[in-house]
Amino acid sequence: MAYISIARKWRPQTLTDVVGQPLVTQAISNAIKNKTLHPVYLLTGTRGVGKTTLARIIAKSINCEALQGTNPCLKCDTCVMIQEGRYADLYEIDAASRTKVEDTREILDQVSYLPQMGKKKVYLIDEVHMLSQHSFNALLKTLEEPPEHVQFILATTEPQKIPTTIKSRCIHFNLKPIGTADIASQVQKILEAEQIKFETEATHLIAEHAKGSMRDALTLLEQCISLSPSDINTVQVQSLINTIPNELIINLLTHIHAQDAQAIEQACAQHEQNNINFESLLSNIANELYKITIAQLTKSSKHPLSNLWDPGYIQVLYRMAIIGLNDLPFSPTPKIGASMCLMRMAVFTPELETKKKALS
Numbered sequence: 001m002a003y004i005s006i007a008r009k010w011r012p013q014t015l016t017d018v019v020g021q022p023l024v025t026q027a028i029s030n031a032i033k034n035k036t037l038h039p040v041y042l043l044t045g046t047r048g049v050g051k052t053t054l055a056r057i058i059a060k061s062i063n064c065e066a067l068q069g070t071n072p073c074l075k076c077d078t079c080v081m082i083q084e085g086r087y088a089d090l091y092e093i094d095a096a097s098r099t100k101v102e103d104t105r106e107i108l109d110q111v112s113y114l115p116q117m118g119k120k121k122v123y124l125i126d127e128v129h130m131l132s133q134h135s136f137n138a139l140l141k142t143l144e145e146p147p148e149h150v151q152f153i154l155a156t157t158e159p160q161k162i163p164t165t166i167k168s169r170c171i172h173f174n175l176k177p178i179g180t181a182d183i184a185s186q187v188q189k190i191l192e193a194e195q196i197k198f199e200t201e202a203t204h205l206i207a208e209h210a211k212g213s214m215r216d217a218l219t220l221l222e223q224c225i226s227l228s229p230s231d232i233n234t235v236q237v238q239s240l241i242n243t244i245p246n247e248l249i250i251n252l253l254t255h256i257h258a259q260d261a262q263a264i265e266q267a268c269a270q271h272e273q274n275n276i277n278f279e280s281l282l283s284n285i286a287n288e289l290y291k292i293t294i295a296q297l298t299k300s301s302k303h304p305l306s307n308l309w310d311p312g313y314i315q316v317l318y319r320m321a322i323i324g325l326n327d328l329p330f331s332p333t334p335k336i337g338a339s340m341c342l343m344r345m346a347v348f349t350p351e352l353e354t355k356k357k358a359l360s
């Protein structure tokens with residue numbers, strides 16, 4: 001069997017499956033139940049919140065041959081054909097690639113013809129804000145008197161670019177970015193169904209990183225699964241999204257202060273095994289040194305390491321971290337580059353420090 005991506009396999013197929021948009025799904029469900037669908041819907045929201053998925057669900061619900069309540073049956077020929085992207089009465093138009101007035105006119109010319117097989121022809125115009133002024137005019141003419149057998153669904157990330165004359169003909173639903181908790185619980189549900197072990201914290205990290213986009217969350221999940229098919233753990237997710245636990249940075253700085261080169265080398269070897277991005281690691285070290293400096297100089301915040309070095313020496317350490325970052329592309333491996341940089345920070349003793357030690 002051909003491989004199906006997690007995102008495709010778990011794309012919502014019915015209104016009930018849609019995650020994180022309760023108001024919108026309720027409204028559409030009511031309209032289907034009461035047969036009061038408006039001829040034109042405008043679905044807006046940032047990328048990955050499920051606009052086109054919802055549009056396809058509406059197309060299925062309209063034309064399904066055995067509607068279950070307000071959900072499409074997913075079994076009839078219509079449902080299957082829509083799912084497989086080969087239903088003759090669903091016209092998916094990507095306005096980003098079709099902005100010429102001739103193209104739009106050609107499509108709109110067909111509107112008056114009856115559907116080939118279904119109850120209604122469904123026109124899904126994605127990224128509708130990309131249409132030219134002429135195309136909008138042609139569309140507006142159709143929307144003024146849409147034939148009974150036609151359903152329009154317009155989708156866009158940029159509703160402000162749609163003429164108000166068009167907007168005033170639409171029922172507008174703004175899909176919210178999906179909440180972190182909703183995304184995390186969907187990721188957990190998928191992992192349970194796929195019988196993959198996981199750490200709950202790992203699913204929360206995936207959800208946070210996705211910033212409201214289910215699509216991004218599932219793409220990241222897919223990457224995690226390809227790295228480790230039977231077990232999704234926090235360290236692995238962190239390495240994929242390049243977040244490095246702060247605790248790890250604090251430990252390295254403590255080793256630097258203790259001039260413990262062996263501990264640094266061991267830690268770097270471990271981080272290499274965990275796929276930690278060494279560029280991010282050195283960058284985080286520099287960032288932590290900045291936070292220590294701020295804590296020392298402004299006294300407005302506390303830092304657990306603020307007593308280890310004087311402000312002048314932290315400047316030297318910071319400089320070394322930045323030079324280490326610059327040198328990283330020329331290192332034999334990123335791990336060696338980072339390890340050498342951190343060991344240099346540990347063993348290098350500036351004159352100032354030597355003098356201070358001699359005096360004490």
Ligand SMILES: [Zn+2]
Pocket residue numbers: 063064065066067072073074075076077078079080
């Ligand atoms: Zn069906």
